[in-house]
Amino acid sequence: MIDEVDLQILEILQEKARIPNAEVARQVGMAPSAVLERIRKLESQGIISGYEVRLNPEHFAQKLAAFVLVEMSRGDCRETSAALAEVTGVQEVHQVAGDDGYLLKLRVADTEALGRILREEVAIIDGVARTRTLIVLETIKETRRVTLGGSVTEPF
Known part of the structure; x- marks a missing residue:
């Protein structure tokens, strides 16, 4: 079961995954060894599923974001x-x-690259009947954070 201290630890780690363990311990008022034990338990239970670095896609020629609805025939x-x-x-x-079987999020260089990918990669997949594409003009909010609090379910 996840308690209030676990929730505090998870909130801190969601904000900054690279925060030193000693700083997490200071913020929750516990010994670093106890915090490390809790983090390892959360990892082993699958509550923490990994750590990742968020890169700015514009620095890697992937400025265009698009969502593609894929309708399946079979x-x-x-x-x-x-x-x-x-x-x-x-x-x-x-x-x-609904009518569409899949929703994809893509990051690509431009509309030319998007068109090529839709024609040469998506359209040839067995069972794809058609696609509808939404091009992102501006991203207001994008996060992978999970809202903590409320009821917590047991891991599988």
Whole structure:
């Protein structure tokens, strides 16, 4: 079960994953060894699933963000989702309810690159009937943070 101290630790780590363990301990009022033990427990339970660096895509010629709705005609979902995950520039693949089977988030250089990827990579995947593309004009908020508090479920 996750307690209030675990929630404080998770909030701190979501804000700055590279924060020294001793600083986390200071902020929650515990010994560094106790905090490290809690973090390791949260990792082993799968509550903390990893740590990553967020890069600015503009520095890597990936200025254009787009969301692509993929309507399916047929095909094996596992094969389709695996194929969609391998498409150039795909950051996220979500199977969704409704007429569209999948929602993709892509980061690419420009509309020319996006068009090429849609024609040469997405359209050839078995079962893809059609796509609808939304090009992002401006990103107001983008985060991977999870809102903490409320009810906490036990890990599987």
